[in-house]
Amino acid sequence: MDGLDALKQRYLDGIANAADEASLEDLRVSAIGKKGEVSLKMRELGKMTPEERQVAGPALNALKDEIASALSAKKEALGDAALDERLRSEWLDISLPGRPRRQGTIHPISQVTEELAAIFADLGFAVAEGPQIESDFYNFDALNIAPEHPARQEHDTFYMHRDANDNRAPHVLRTHTSPVQIRYMEKHGVPCRVIAPGRVYRADYDQTHTPMFHQLEGLAIDKDISMANLKWVLEEFFSAFFGIEGIKTRFRASHFPFTEPSAEVDIQCSWVDGQLKIGEGDGWMEVLGSGMVHPHVLRSAGVDPDQWQGFAFGIGIDRIAMLKYGIPDLRAFFDSDLRWLRNYGFSALNMPNLHGGISR
Numbered sequence: 037m038d039g040l041d042a043l044k045q046r047y048l049d050g051i052a053n054a055a056d057e058a059s060l061e062d063l064r065v066s067a068i069g070k071k072g073e074v075s076l077k078m079r080e081l082g083k084m085t086p087e088e089r090q091v092a093g094p095a096l097n098a099l100k101d102e103i104a105s106a107l108s109a110k111k112e113a114l115g116d117a118a119l120d121e122r123l124r125s126e127w128l129d130i131s132l133p134g135r136p137r138r139q140g141t142i143h144p145i146s147q148v149t150e151e152l153a154a155i156f157a158d159l160g161f162a163v164a165e166g167p168q169i170e171s172d173f174y175n176f177d178a179l180n181i182a183p184e185h186p187a188r189q190e191h192d193t194f195y196m197h198r199d200a201n202d203n204r205a206p207h208v209l210r211t212h213t214s215p216v217q218i219r220y221m222e223k224h225g226v227p228c229r230v231i232a233p234g235r236v237y238r239a240d241y242d243q244t245h246t247p248m249f250h251q252l253e254g255l256a257i258d259k260d261i262s263m264a265n266l267k268w269v270l271e272e273f274f275s276a277f278f279g280i281e282g283i284k285t286r287f288r289a290s291h292f293p294f295t296e297p298s299a300e301v302d303i304q305c306s307w308v309d310g311q312l313k314i315g316e317g318d319g320w321m322e323v324l325g326s327g328m329v330h331p332h333v334l335r336s337a338g339v340d341p342d343q344w345q346g347f348a349f350g351i352g353i354d355r356i357a358m359l360k361y362g363i364p365d366l367r368a369f370f371d372s373d374l375r376w377l378r379n380y381g382f383s384a385l386n387m388p389n390l391h392g393g394i395s396r
């Protein structure tokens with residue numbers, strides 16, 4: 037057959053110079069596609085004499101094979117080049133530091149609550165909780181605060197709404213965590229050793245008071261628990277919390293309807309150049325109320341006061357958080373100001389525990 041060599045050369049050159057897969061495909065169709073030049077020549081074989089066909093047949097087959105394998109070799113080469121190009125342009129420096137993400141912080145109240153739970157857990161206290169909407173009975177009566185008792189006024193209580201013809205005693209937003217004493221003893225009996233942290237509410241607002249704040253109640257009831265045990269527990273607690281060995285406390289006689297005797301507790305501190313230092317100097321700062329649980333209170337919770345006795349205390353969580361971390365204004369705790377939260381907040385990875393040290 038004539039012209040085969042020229043045809044072959046034309047296609048092999050075309051393939052060698054093809055710039056992309058699309059032009060390769062065009063070449064394939066026009067050479068060995070159904071109506072391609074080589075295919076048309078193969079159709080002519082039928083019209084040849086057997087002698088002619090014996091020469092032309094193998095030649096055409098060889099030509100077809102040669103073009104086909106040139107096409108696939110070139111296709112592969114183009115693929116490699118495309119991959120090389122991607123590797124060059126999509127290059128990524130995996131040693132670069134990551135882009136920083138905005139991170140939240142743990143609120144000082146949450147942090148201090150965790151610290152308190154860790155310290156009291158170490159002293160054998162479990163954690164209890166009670167409702168923030170409380171009945172008049174648990175918030176007052178059961179705690180030996182009768183309806184006409186002046187303490188009800190002192191508490192600046194928020195009362196829940198009742199319909200005009202509804203004569204039941206109103207529910208209140210609990211004014212302290214002490215109702216959890218009653219609820220816990222009713223449910224679990226005695227002996228017991230628990231703390232109850234949580235939100236409490238009083239209608240009051242200035243630099244050191246907000247309508248919602250946090251208390252931690254402590255309760256320990258057994259056969260022979262005394263004020264001495266109370267003093268030891270509180271001094272252990274303050275030393276651990278402020279990280280100061282042998283911190284001094286002062287017990288001042290006081291009055292709470294639900295404890296007898298009652299004591300307000302101060303910790304040693306100094307004021308120098310407007311700076312407060314805990315655990316030194318000859319000043320005192322009031323931090324909590326406490327006492328021996330009143331027999332009426334034990335009885336309200338179904339506990340026999342002739343067999344059982346113990347202490348209770350209530351401490352302001354916000355207050356001691358301010359003291360420990362030097363936070364000057366209580367109101368800022370609840371303003372949700374991101375700048376404040378970033379400054380006073382804690383890293384989520386900084387979980388308080390006794391072994392890692394409680395402070396930051």
Ligand code: PHE
Pocket residue numbers: 211212213214292295325326327348349350351
């Ligand atoms: N409930 C008291 C208050 O809110 C604190 C307290 C608790 C005092 C337990 C004595 C015993 O002021």
